[in-house]
């Protein structure tokens with residue numbers, strides 16, 4: 152039989168290396184399946200087994216140590232074509248460092264076959280042990296032998312959802328086994344046991360592969376053989392623009408504002424601070440103002456403070472922070488602890504709206520202390536305070552805020568709605 | 576049409592309109608808005624189990640002929656680094672949006688920063704450069720996203736699109752009518768009948784691209800040092816030449832993706848320089864200074880890497896140069912001057928918060 156897939160010989164492996172068995176049997180298996188070299192993408196890892204790619208006439212992709220399974224997954228999902236066969240060659244070293252990718256590919260059912268060349272050690276780097284090294288197996292850097300069992304990747308991949316999983320040893324012609332795995336839809340995995348003549352044989356004189364596998368409980372058998380849950384790449388033909396006309400905010404009020412107002416709202420997470428701030432700037436936009444809103448909060452959104460820096464301006468806003476706010480609104484204890492320093496720095500030209508349940512820090516600012524929480528409830532204290540602030544400052548029409556409020560979910564709160572329409 | 580938006584929305588929409596077709600991501604603050612918008616907007620969206628997988632999947636999609644995008648922040652980006660080196664070496668088009676937050680390490684997720692520029696400069700083993708574009712205002716989220724996609728395609732290279740927390744998360748009013756029309760990238764794949772060499776270059780040092788879906792030609796893609804056939808060759812002359820040619824490609828075509836904003840005022844002796852999130856503070860400081868009769872020029876580079884010679888030409892014309900950056904060591908300044916910073920170069924630096932235009936004005940006032 153002439154080679155169709157292996158076009159460069161000799162193969163780059165030491166004499167007697169199991170990797171040669173795998174490569175030669177792959178040639179045969181692909182021929183048995185009557186595949187065209189252009190229909191095969193061979194993805195190789197870094198390791199002795201990986202330098203085989205130049206021998207192959209298929210498409211070849213030679214990536215990083217341990218990442219070939221993820222790379223092959225991406226190629227498979229990217230091609231999304233059942234007529235193309237993605238095959239990954241990886242070592243037990245690559246399978247160790249990239250275990251996540253094996254579990255993940257099994258789990259997702261990517262259409263591909265992974266061939267693990269398990270020689271129970273890192274060949275390319277000089278025979279160090281991997282997580283696949285079985286108990287008692289010695290390597291040049293582990294002359295005392297491994298202290299416990301290695302991973303059973305077949306069991307792990309099966310458990311993770313692989314459609315077809317089998318363990319065999321690299322002895323003789325294994326093309327039927329490879330062809331079987333290659334012909335499967337979904338994710339298939341073949342673990343091929345080898346002993347590396349250069350490091351494994353030397354460190355374990357007289358040890359026979361079959362005997363070792365038996366002792367280690369690494370059975371040659373099919374671990375999974377089920378209906379594949381083959382991955383299908385989602386490709387939507389049309390998605391809607393993120394800039395739809397729904398975003399449009401029509402100006403239908405006028406503002407008297409002649410210079411920017413910088414505001415700092417500080418309250419508690421989960422108390423609607425960001426939503427209130429957004430309503431307020433929307434009202435600003437309805438009044439023809441330019442606005443910005445910068446949020447500050449801890450990473451966990453549900454606890455601690457939640458603060459918002461707002462700028463409303465008749466002109467273009469460039470710098471969007473407000474280290475010296477004109478107005479501060481503090482609606483809760485968390486808000487006060489976050490904003491206390493700033494409150495203390497406010498001068499006599501600045502304004503502080505603060506809930507009257509809070510202890511008032513030392514400040515030169517003009518203070519408006521009202522029972523926002525008590526009257527409107529904790530979750531609505533900030534928007535209620537903003538109504539009060541607008542009522543006092545009058546820099547844009549109250550109607551603008553009432554309109555955006557009326558169109559928002561918050562206005563569904565009956566108590567708040569009545570409070571707002573009664574007072575403002 | 577006035578709308579309330581954020582930079583993430585503009586950027587995502589522009590990336591899609593420009594022809595990026597797959598978003599692959601792993602969540603991280605402050606890149607999550609990009610993730611969320613992309614989930615709804617990209618033709619194909621994949622949630623990866625980690626950032627190494629993200630980059631590997633992206634490389635796979637790119638090899639299959641797609642133009643993938645991801646968005647992350649330093650902790651994720653650092654995990655991607657080896658794979659980005661791979662994508663560079665394989666010459667795979669893709670866009671990586673890096674949303675800067677306060678480091679080192681996991682730092683403060685919800686605080687912005689400009690601390691990753693020197694990281695980007697040194698992230699390729701061997702000291703090579705990737706194209707790095709950086710937003711400096713809302714409209715850049717739109718125009719530079721297009722440039723990032725088109726540069727990735729044209730150069731057959733990963734492109735890093737650098738931005739930061741406030742640029743991606745702060746909401747602002749914006750006239751959508753100002754956005755320019757975007758045409759999708761036209762991708763051309765190798766179509767000749769002659770043997771395909773995956774790394775054979777044209778006069779611009781750019782190799783023709785062909786996905787592994789090809790039924791006609793063999794495609795070899797390699798991360799190891801390789802010759803123009805894509806065959807691993809160790810340190811052969813052909814392989815080393817190929818490695819140098821990748822960087823030649825990035826440098827030589829700089830003109831096609833060079834972007835900066837220069838506002839030169841006649842008689843100005845002071846130049847304000849910034850990039851990214853601090854650019855608007857510089858613009859505002861300059862507006863104030865110029866209104867008050869103190870003329871200053873401003874220079875905002877948007878193509879940050881490779882550094883263009885013209886940047887040095889611009890900067891060295893001035894008597895005083897003030898760099899403003901939200902980091903502790905003026906990273907752009909460091910890239911431009913190295914260890915020897917002339918005494919007429921001054922810096923405004925802050926970490927943990929945005930730089931106030933007043934702080935820039937104060938620095939300017941110290942210098943005449």
Ligand SMILES: Cc1ncc(C[n+]2csc(CCOP(=O)(O)OP(=O)(O)O)c2C)c(N)n1
Pocket residue numbers: 196197198199200201216241242243244245246268270272273274275276281
């Ligand atoms: C991220 C990374 N870590 C370490 C290495 C060094 N390295 C190269 S090959 C290899 C192990 C190879 O062993 P295996 O995958 O079992 O393949 P084999 O050589 O036995 O065929 C290692 C650790 C690397 N290339 N990349």
Ligand code: SF4
Pocket residue numbers: 163164165166167168169170199200270274275347348349350
């Ligand atoms: S070192 Fe071992 S694994 Fe590597 S080629 Fe030689 S025999 Fe095979």
